[in-house]
Amino acid sequence: MSSPQSVFDFIVKDAKGNDVDLSIYRGKVLLVVNVASKCGMTNSNYTELNQLYEKYRDQGLEILAFPCNQFGEEEPGSNDQIVDFVCTRFKSDFPIFAKIEVNGGDAAPLYKFLKKGKWGIYVQWNFAKFLVDKNGQPVHRYYPTTSPLTIEIDIQKLLGLS
Template structure:
């Protein structure tokens, strides 16, 4: 099970969890990276689509600062019954996944892993506090803060369209209209200068 730091954790990176082999895994090694944290299961109807898209997402952005952290959980329909070794073998053999698989944990109830208490601490509106099902997704920004939460049915590749790109490169999409105006203004300015030159050339040619 995951262990909690002696001090009250302020970021996701302050936690130490267990890896699939039972060794301590200090999450501070992921400082400065954007994380997608997911409770996974091997026998769920969402397994194939999620692992397939997670792999694609990871291969596309791992060199740009994205890490995917998978936490097996057997609380939903008993769909992750295997041992850590069996789970890791299943994921690596069937899906060729390269992102880390951690120790099996509980994400709801009295035995909720401390790291998941942290993830669920935000005000998530319709989500409520509890995890609803396998493959609930949390996006953690480069400062170790939870920036968003996604339903189990949210395709991983749909996350990259706006939120993930913004988190990875700190791009503020609210500035996009202004950026377009600036670009458009510069283009217009150059066009006007070019048009003036053409006019001057025509005038000189005529005279």
């Protein structure tokens, strides 16, 4: 693909290694998060992401979680171990994708696209969040330390609920 125009132009791998065409999420608001199982922010982020997903998925919110081991090696497990951890410990229903890199030369193309523009080229740490509108355009980026619940108003706006 020469020059992707939106998040919906990407095909990524799910945790089982299957291709997922992100165009299946067209018309939805997306929260794309690089996640880790052994981070100090793991419990609060997964707990709050679950709350947002439970509250807004029927209105059109999808949370896309991309495990990444680039920060302090805080996601060392296999894709199966990561999914087991997230689904068992946090009962998360949102999709967990295959482990990726978000920075550097091997960064996933999706993340290269998300980081384009006004936000600089580096993801700082685990749990950076990109909010993507219904047209597949990134409209907000939040620091890893940003609590998911504090961005609820931005999600409501994109969903047309506020």
